[in-house]
Amino acid sequence: MPKGIAINGRFLTQRTTGVQRYAREIVRALDAEGPHDIDVELVCPPGAERLELRRIRQTFRGTGAGHAWEQLQLPWYAAGRPLLCLCNLAPILCRQRTVVIHDAAVFDSPGGYGRTFVAWYRFVHRALAASGAHVVTVSEFSRARLAAALHVAPRDIEVVGGAVDHVDRIQPDPAVVDTLGLRGTPYVLAIGSLHPNKNIAMLEAAMADPRLARLRLVVAGGRAPRVFRDEGDRQRAGNIHYAGYVSDEQLLGLLQHAAVFVFPSRYEGFGLPPLEAMRTGCPVLASHAASIPEVCGAAATYFDPDDTSQMASVIAAVATDETERARLAAAGRRRTDPLRWSVQAHALLDHVRRTASPATAHQPHPT
Known part of the structure; x- marks a missing residue:
């Protein structure tokens, strides 16, 4: 059993999407309920966000904050310990690594x-698999797709999914409903960027159906132009409003007042947004694609993401x-009750313990 592990803290230099949410909540859960017999260091590049942690030591090391820091400096600061x-992404040249790869979208759906x-x-995903990194993913769907893409056996990829009890800590901000002029207006809420996998364009088309004329569509979320290809400006129906980036508090305020939450995505490794909606008591309508039925189970109503007429019928x-x-709403609450970050964090830590080399020793930290 290792005496210490290091966690890659580069995610604290990035905007929080589903992937970074996973990382934040795993770290928080390990800090709150983690083991007392192992030293855990969150190794961050300079300028990363500082978290309020009690058990985990957060350090800021090296120079820069990008891929070069992750690939070249982080292995040195891990100091021979297992690196989570x-x-x-993870360093290619590092002896013991566990990396959570959330999906195989760059292989399955690279167009966006x-x-x-x-x-x-x-390149990095293939190199990690070839060099003996321990790969973890977040759903059975992603395990199958990554196994095919990386040419490894599915049994060699561990599944540790997401959770949703972080929603319980957030105080909803209902004022956003008034700010967006939605008070008294029945609206459908969606979350997503303009990445083609998120399929917002098809949802926009569905909203043009006359049966939805009395409903408004509100889309929360921003773009990541350095990652995603821009689909360009499109003509939108008059009942569609892009709210842009909203805080967690504003998002919960919107969910609490929405008629339904619609998740039209074509490709998800896991998909936290529908679970967050369920946790707030908002009814969920979702695509039957990829991992979404696995994650949402019987607590959502499904539609074909490429059939706008069916999508509109379900919404109506x-x-x-x-x-x-x-x-x-009741089914969603039941679905989310057992999905707790502490459970997932301990499963991930147990995996790191099992796969750590027996010879691993805790070495002095470089200064």
């Missing part, structure tokens, strides 16, 4: 990413049916 990397991004991620039927909305 939570956000898709920039060419440099795709080439780099494909559920958004106006109070009984069905109440049923979905």
